[in-house]
Amino acid sequence: MSELPWIVWVVLTPLAGALLAFLWPAQGVRVALLAGLGTGVAVLGLSLQLAQLGAQRYAVGAWDPPLGISLYADGLTAVMLLMTLLVFAPTLVYARAYFKQTAHLFWSLGLFLWAALNALFLSGDVFNLYVTLELLGLSAVALTALGGQSQALVAAYRYLLASLLGSLSYLLGVGLLYAEYATLDLQTLGQVIGLDPASAVALALMATGMLLKTALFPLHFWLPPAHASAAAPVSALLSGLVVKGSLYLLLRLWLEFFPETTVPASSLILGLLGAGAVVWGSWQAIRARRLKFLVAYSTVAQLGYPFLAFPLLAAGWDALAALVYFMLSHAAAKAAMFLAAGSVLRAFGQDRLAELHGLLRVLPLSVAAFILAGISLIGLPPSGGFVAKWLLLEAAFATGQWGWALVTLLGTLLAAGYVFRILTRALEDTTLSDRPSPVPRSMELTALLLAVASLLLGLVALPVLGLLEVGR
């Protein structure tokens, strides 16, 4: 078992599934579910392998760098892969009930997105990272446009421009680095890189590209319309996973190039932007008129928290654990919310918050999913969000940087503001305005499953953090 090259299968399985689903659309659902199963086995296999043997490096086709492509996996990779699996598996089941016709592009595009994400997490050099990032962005844009309405198309177009701009900026940075150091390998670069003007410009370009793709305030303009107008399973993937891809890349660069190139100002800027995201995103979510916009702005806010951890990364382990746990618990919670919002749209035909009468009576399980996922977003115990906040507060206190702790707590209260808006709406005992359409049980249950997962993440923090430590 531990000798198998799981690391390759983690990418190949969803990729093969994507091709099959494209060539054989009538069987798209079955192919997707099978490929999902296979990818799940591969990810679990790789994670066990990592836990036993430590970090893995694999040269594809036995060509070593600088000529060949090398894959690299450590604990951080494993946690990211597991996060992707955690969101993808229920989303595929949900999509089976959500998309009525079987011959749908969602299956091939979705699997392709999965393959791109897994490849991104496994890439060991800065150019492959660019390629996977581009593949990820393009499949995400195509998925956004799947909805087909003019709103979705406009949003997808804006998303495309932002995404291309981000990748381009990153690629410029890669070019500069290559010109100076003549290597693309991440670890080699990490050993030779210094703080000269060319490197600084390169890293700034790369980071800015990633910030745009991660939609960090104030570069978040493209996110709410794209995430709110996409189909529900797509929104779940976009908000739960795709933005994490570029965030992961930024973190990886930071960890590899740290501390040679980090000036205190850069981490401070990231932290301040994160704080801005928390406040501005939450405020917009509190004011949102439509449910999906509320959830999308909540993503803008929640993406701020990981950036609060950047100024604390220098202090040690706690901040990195907090950052990763924010990504993890937000992935599960936000996917749950978007899936549940999809059920609401299916039942009511619209999602204007003021008109969702009798929500609790029509969709009790979806309301439960909203609440449980909301608890994690607010960061109340015993959820995964609470663990992340606890770790962040500890890191802040340990280094005496109280400011970040206060921002975190402010974000807690603001998040409660928008989450309880949904709960209040649900508890209102009004009569139904019109007959809601039936919602398949599997749609409600998968959302609830993800919400429960986001809650239980708080109780299994030790093994997850243990895995994260592999190779560190």
Next chain:
Amino acid sequence: MNEGGLVLLAILLTSLVPGLVIFFLAEASVLLRTVINLAGAVLKLLLVLWTMHQVGQGVIYELRWPFLPGLDLVLRADHLAVFFGLLSAGLWLLTTLYAVGYLEGSPNRSRFFGFFSLCVFSTTGIAFAGNLHTFFIFYELLTITTYPLVVHRGTAAAFQAGRIYLAYTLGGGAVLLLGVVWLSVLAGPVDFTQVGILEAVYTQQPSTLVLVFALLVAGLGVKAALFLLHSWLPIAMVAPAPVSALLHAVAVVKAGAFGVVRVVYDVYGVGLLARLELDLPLALWAAMTILYGSLMALRQDDLKRRLAYSTVSQISYIVLGVALLGPLGTVGGLAHLVHQGLMKITMFMCAGIFSEVHNVKKVSQMAGMGRRMPWTMAAFSLTALGMIGLPPLVGFYSKWYLALGALESPYPAFALVLLASSLLNAAYFLPILYAAWFVAPSAELPRASRPGQETSWMLLLPPMVTSLLVLGMGLLAASPFSPLVWAIRFAQGEHGP
């Protein structure tokens, strides 16, 4: 996991599982829901009594779950835990019975009883939490689970109250979290068994400890309704009567007071607090709350609001007793934790009956109530006299020990606060009793002679039981199972015999 840990887990599950199951029951399955509810409540009470017996024998149950590196979630059945645990388990059983009768025929009962059970789950967790962050986890769970109960009626006023309740309690929770994390960064996991753990910090940064104490008490003070942090409590009165009863007697305000008790005895320790000179500020804050609550109660015509302000005042008796830092104050404060619960829950259940049966919600409408509902009014009167502090009712013992505690402390003037508060208690309760028993009702109504005639037995039995406990535990104050004796035993352990 040892056998004792399983018992503690079972104590939590006896309300968690019924709560989750009840959510999925159909609205109409009243019998099944009631059976599940009561079975859980009875089982829990038996388990807590067993645990209490074990503690009496010197056996301390403990359950640990690794949470984060170096931080465990701990449940631990020590003296204080079973003290508060028994109060919540016992009163939950009675309140459940009352709530079944009270909500008969009203909508959304599955939802109500589901959250009701989760609320008690959280309270039991608070009781048995073995360290500060476990305590915090259940403390926040309590906020989430009580919100749907507060807004249960679904009216605009209820949602308004719910918003205010949330703003206060989540804000308090955030401040508390700040204190808890800070403390665990300073001193590692703050288990309630390691009181001396802060001594090392004290030698280096005593002023930080003062600041953390302020954060902790301010966070807990929101739920304990300390002066300036209390405004949510009278507003939350829009909740149905069983919720108010539970909120005021065992769940929310008690969680805050219990937290202060834990912080004083099991986190900082009496000696350290005295050296940090934090006893006087805390006692002053409590005294101010006592007087303010009583004065405000005097001005309310709405019966539930008068009771609410009375709670504001009475909860601070506990805080005052603890803040005096002496053994006698400890006895008074801790005993009052139980005594106030018994008395206040009786009064709220009676107030619920008045409003449910005769639509009487104001003090000014109470005329002749003694003739209309003699049994309910008798229970109400008995506990009102107890609140004033008439011997041999339980309230007398609380005040007696608190006053002694004040006199033995460096600040004997606090005895005057207790005296003044007792006079105010009399001033706002006696007119109600006078009107109910001695003023003729405006319209003659048929008298009820037997308990069955004035309201359903499910509504009447719980307040009768609790009011008899108010009398019985006063008469038998020296018996081994009286809260007073437990408080004395705790004080001996804490301060030496």
